[in-house]
Amino acid sequence: MLGTMRTLAKNLRALASGNDLVAQLEEALRELEAQRQSGTAAEGICRALIERHYDGWPAPPAELRLHVGASDGLVNFWSKGISSSDAVVRAFGVDPGGPVLDWGCGSGRTLLWLRRYDAWRTHYTGCDVDAQAVAWLRSQGVDQVAVCGDSPPLPYDEATFVGLFGFSVLTHIPPERHRQWYEELRRILRPGGVAYVTTHGAWEAGKATEAARRSFEAGGAAYDVHPHTNHYKDSSIVSADFTREAVRGLLDVVDYAEQGYLNQDAWTLRRAQEETL
Numbered sequence: 649m650l651g652t653m654r655t656l657a658k659n660l661r662a663l664a665s666g667n668d669l670v671a672q673l674e675e676a677l678r679e680l681e682a683q684r685q686s687g688t689a690a691e692g693i694c695r696a697l698i699e700r701h702y703d704g705w706p707a708p709p710a711e712l713r714l715h716v717g718a719s720d721g722l723v724n725f726w727s728k729g730i731s732s733s734d735a736v737v738r739a740f741g742v743d744p745g746g747p748v749l750d751w752g753c754g755s756g757r758t759l760l761w762l763r764r765y766d767a768w769r770t771h772y773t774g775c776d777v778d779a780q781a782v783a784w785l786r787s788q789g790v791d792q793v794a795v796c797g798d799s800p801p802l803p804y805d806e807a808t809f810v811g812l813f814g815f816s817v818l819t820h821i822p823p824e825r826h827r828q829w830y831e832e833l834r835r836i837l838r839p840g841g842v843a844y845v846t847t848h849g850a851w852e853a854g855k856a857t858e859a860a861r862r863s864f865e866a867g868g869a870a871y872d873v874h875p876h877t878n879h880y881k882d883s884s885i886v887s888a889d890f891t892r893e894a895v896r897g898l899l900d901v902v903d904y905a906e907q908g909y910l911n912q913d914a915w916t917l918r919r920a921q922e923e924t925l
């Protein structure tokens with residue numbers, strides 16, 4: 649049992665490169681060992697961590713967890729949030745220094761883990777087309793979240809944010825609409841502001857339907873429609889060249905990492921600094 653817990657802790661640790669979180673995971677593990685707690689080990693570790701360091705924030709109901717993932721599993725929900733929040737802190741630091749938008753925030757999978765930083769509590773803003781998820785976040789006292797439309801514009805003034813991030817949002821928006829979204833993301837960023845977004849790329853194409861794979865190989869873009877009942881389960885797949893073209897003249901590519909966020913490609917984009925408004 650304890651051996652299994654150690655392995656699971658190691659896996660969680662591998663997801664979280666931030667030293668602070670590693671220390672917290674180790675502490676949670678020691679606590680569980682001391683209590684000889686049984687139950688699903690990884691779930692226990694996450695619960696102990698959240699109880700001790702994250703105000704005991706509740707997980708959203710299973711239905712909402714399913715809106716943002718392929719499964720409604722608690723560990724899946726929490727560990728994805730550890731990965732995304734870790735990427736956010738790497739991109740923007742523990743204090744982003746101004747307002748940052750979580751575009752497609754869902755039910756706060758990333759926010760949960762960012763809340764340990766005072767500056768993020770101050771600067772965090774989220775929006776999502778999913779009114780149910782936004783209502784749940786509000787019911788937990790998060791009031792800086794809004795319902796947005798499925799097409800631009802977002803409900804923010806020009807140059808509102810010093811940064812924004814969108815985990816697995818463009819992955820569900822058809823490729824032909826990506827440029828329109830990059831225009832909108834640029835509009836709400838301040839000059840010099842950074843956008844961190846993820847896309848589905850070659851890895852996803854490898855497990856797509858044959859029609860989608862053929863379209864990706866031929867033109868660098870595909871929209872793989874799945875029979876589903878959940879939110880946003882269709883998959884938009886784009887090559888790196890496609891995205892470079894989609895952002896051309898709008899945002900500079902600061903960094904591109906194939907499978908830089910789990911199996912998704914990660915893009916760090918910047919609105920040019922020298923522009924005057």
Ligand SMILES: C[S@@+](CC[C@H](N)C(=O)[O-])C[C@H]1O[C@@H](n2cnc3c(N)ncnc32)[C@H](O)[C@@H]1O
Binds near residue numbers: 753
């Ligand atoms: C796979 S989930 C990821 C949620 C969240 N970013 C996370 O990592 O936990 C995709 C999210 O994008 C939202 N979404 C899809 N299209 C959107 C749009 N045009 N504007 C805002 N949110 C959108 C969905 O409602 C869903 O919450």
